[in-house]
Amino acid sequence: MSHHSVTIDFDEDYTQPGKLGPVDINTVYRSNPSNGAYFGPYLRYINIDLESSTWYGSAMIVIASNSAPIFEIHPSSDPSQMRAIAPLLVYQYKEFFFFRYNIAVPQLPSDQGQFWTYAITNNGVTLTYQFLVAGARDIQWRFMAFSCADFSLGVKEEERRELGGVGYLWKDVMDKHRNMGGLHAILGGGDQIYADRMWKEIGSLQAWLQTKGKESRKVYEWTNELDxxxxxxxxxFYSSSFDKPGIRDCLASIPNVFQIDDHDIFDGFGSYPEYMQQSKVFLNIGRIAFEFYMLFQHHTTVDMLKTNPDPRDLFTATGTGWHFIRFMGPTCVVVGPDTRAERQQKCIIGEQTHQELYRRMEALPHSVEHIVFMLAVPIVYPRLTMVEHILSGVQSTKRAINGAWNLIGKGATKAASLVGAEKSTNASFQNVKKAFGKSGLMSSLVSGFGEVDLLDDLADHWTHENHAIERASFVRNLQRVAKDKGVRITFISGDVHCCGMGRFVNPDAPNNYQLMYQVIASAISNVPPPGAVIRLLHNNDKIYLPEINSKEKVTDTKEEMIEFFDTDVDGSKLGDLHKLLPRRNYALAQVGDNHTMTWDLYVQNAKLTDPERTHKYGPLVVPAPERSDLGLADGLQQMKLSS
Structure with missing residues (x-):
């Protein structure tokens, strides 16, 4: 076992943004590249072409110069094959130019992977990086999954420091990458940045927050200053977040696959009441956030996608929201829908997009055995039934709501009876938010009780009753795809600040096509919810997935969280709370050569002085799909490999 002495970075900033209110953003919102020259490189994985055995990706550099750095690439073992890649100017913001380099390299015609080295030369200074490209017949791809790569606004400086800062687990990822012979990809499940602080720090946004009346908020003018x-x-937010210690090394060395979630825009975006969601202020913030998401996370713009679409890369069904299907070797694909762009209070993904996703999955080649669905928010997750019942059943008067909070407070924390009612109410409110990976940012900023309440916030989840019909239809359609294609479907999600494993399963046929595991990896940087809330989430409600348009309570598909954790990271007993672990974490997946797939959770150890940063839980083994020709496929594979 490799031991390392853990060092805490002094170049990481532990300050608590937003703490002091509005700031001079022209001074505070300045970041300098850690390498002294440019932001990046950010290395992105696009796809492999199974027929031509070609690996496609891109690298991006953001530099305060219209002269692009020189980008050269070669197989790490053979520098004589060095070639230059021409830059493509994607965007300009003030003095910063976004240069993209399109990478296409051949895969070795075997199951052996190969490292490629790329070199960036700027003003006579050359920096080199390397990344792994799988062989054309390599089935056993390894990839890491994470979410929530920063702290929420309210996390205090001492807590940030005690956890080792934002970059602590990223260094563990880099160690694993080196020790395992390379990871093929990183899956970023959303909340790669936290933009919430702007509501506290940007003075021009304060005037909108202080505006009274729904209509006044909706028509409030979007000014040049706001823009x-x-x-x-x-x-x-992007240039500083992606340049933090630990993260920057991973983004340069492990090709990334990113999708958007709310904090990439701001907390809960898409789930607010119509007068807020359709206000000029929200719509324009969404437009700008999406523009920078496309640039920093996908190295492109919507104009480029529309004029020059790449069939291997992002696609849209409606012109709103861009989705992807990425091959992780010949037997596995990752499907990443955008669950923010079309989101409304009663809809997560638009119907046209659902249909396009099914159509593309049905068209996948026969070699695909595993489909991994990246859903930013988990689709299998415990319900806070007690909380929802209380809130649904009370009239929305301040007195009734305060009474409800007190009741939740007593359910969630023993301290509730010892502190004043108001403090208890507020603490409980925030604790329940944390259980769903939400900070309750807008509720606290905009109005207090009544106008944007907890139920609005929980509406961000698949499991909320607003989404019951869409969710049932979605999962039933995925069951149909799994059955017709002979594939196994697994979900990887984040958002909720704790880790765990869940599943959809038919109790009478536990290994059939209806078995779909839910892996939850969250958060790699943010803080966990309070233990009392984890207790609330460990309810034993028996939940079944409804048939489409049916009111039957018991069906052929049960959903549940799995008792995945025997002990805590230090070996201590967890009592009866074995389903969700409230510690920082990330997941590692490997596609098996025996048609299975395994998932491990790497969870941060209790002390920064521990010789290892993380404790491993797993593996969770996703079984081979039920398919009569699997044995035959093995035979063909052996013949190919021996020929």
Whole structure:
């Protein structure tokens, strides 16, 4: 076992943004590249072409110069094959130019992977990086999955420091990458940045927050000042977040596959009441956030996608929201829908997009055995039934709501009876939010009780009753795809700040096509919810997936969280709370050569002085799909390999 002495970075900033209210953003929202020259490189995985055995990706550099750095690439074992890749100017913001380099390299015609080295030369200084490209017949791809790569607004400086900062687990990922002979990809499940701080720090947004009346908020004018301030904010959030210790090394060395979630825009975006969601302020913030998401996370713009679509890369069904299907070797694909762009209070993914996703999955080649669905928010997750019942059953008067909070407070924390009612109410409110990976940002900023309440916030989840019909239809359609294609479907999600494993399963045929595991990896940087809330989530409600358009309570598909954790990271007993672990974490997946797939959770150890940063839980083994020709496929594979 490799031991390392853990060092805490002094170049990481532990300050608590938003703490002091509005700031001079032209001074505060400035980041300087850690390498002294440019932001990046950010290395992105696009796809492999199974027929031509070609690996496609891109690298991006953001530099305060219209002269692009020189980008050269070669197989790490053979520098004589060095070739240059021409830069493509994607975007310009103020003095910063976004240069993209399109990478296409051949895969070795075997199951052996190969490292490629790329070199970036700027003003006579060359920096080199390397990444792994799988062989054309390599089935056993390894990839890491994470979410929530920063702290929420309210996390205090001492807590940030005690956890080792934002970059602590990223260094563990880099260690694993080196020790395992390379990871093929990183899956970023959303909340790669946290943009919430702008609501506290940008002065021009304060005036909207202080505006009274729904209609006044909706028609509030979007000014040039707002446009300029918010644009500066997103450029700063990305350039500084992606340049933090630990993260920057991973983004340069392990090809990334990213999708959007709410904090990439701001907390809960898409789930607010119509007068807020359709206000000029929200719509324009969404536009700018999406523009920078496309640039930093996908190295493109919507204009480029529309004029020059790449069939291997992002696609849209409606012109709103861009989705992807990425091959992780010949037997596995990752499907990443955008679950924010079309989101409304009663809809997560638009119907046209659902249909396009099914159509593309049905068209996948016969070699595919595993489909991994990246859903930013888990589709299998415990319900906070007690909380929802209380809130649904009370009239929305301040007195009734306060009474409900007190009841939740007593259910969630023993301290509730010892502190004043108001404090208890507020603490419980925030604790329940944390259970769903939400900070309750807008509720606390905009109005207090009544106008944007907890139920609005929980509406962000698949498991909320607003989404019951869409969710049932979605999972039943995925069951149909799994059955017709002979594939195994697994979900990887984040958002909720704790880790665990769940599943959909037919109790009478536990290994059939209806078996779909839910892996939850969250958060790699953010803080866990309080233990009392984890207790609330360990309810024993028996839940069944409804048939489409049916009111039957018991069906052929049960959903449940699995008792995955025997002990805590230090070996201590967990009592009866074995389903969700409230510690920082990430997941590692490997596609098996025996048609299975395994998932491990790497969970941060209790002390920064521990010789290892993480404790491993797993593996969870996703079985081979039920398919009569699997044995035959093995035979063909052996013949190919021996020929």
């Amino acid at each position: 300029s301030d918010v644009t500066l904010a997103y450029f700063f």
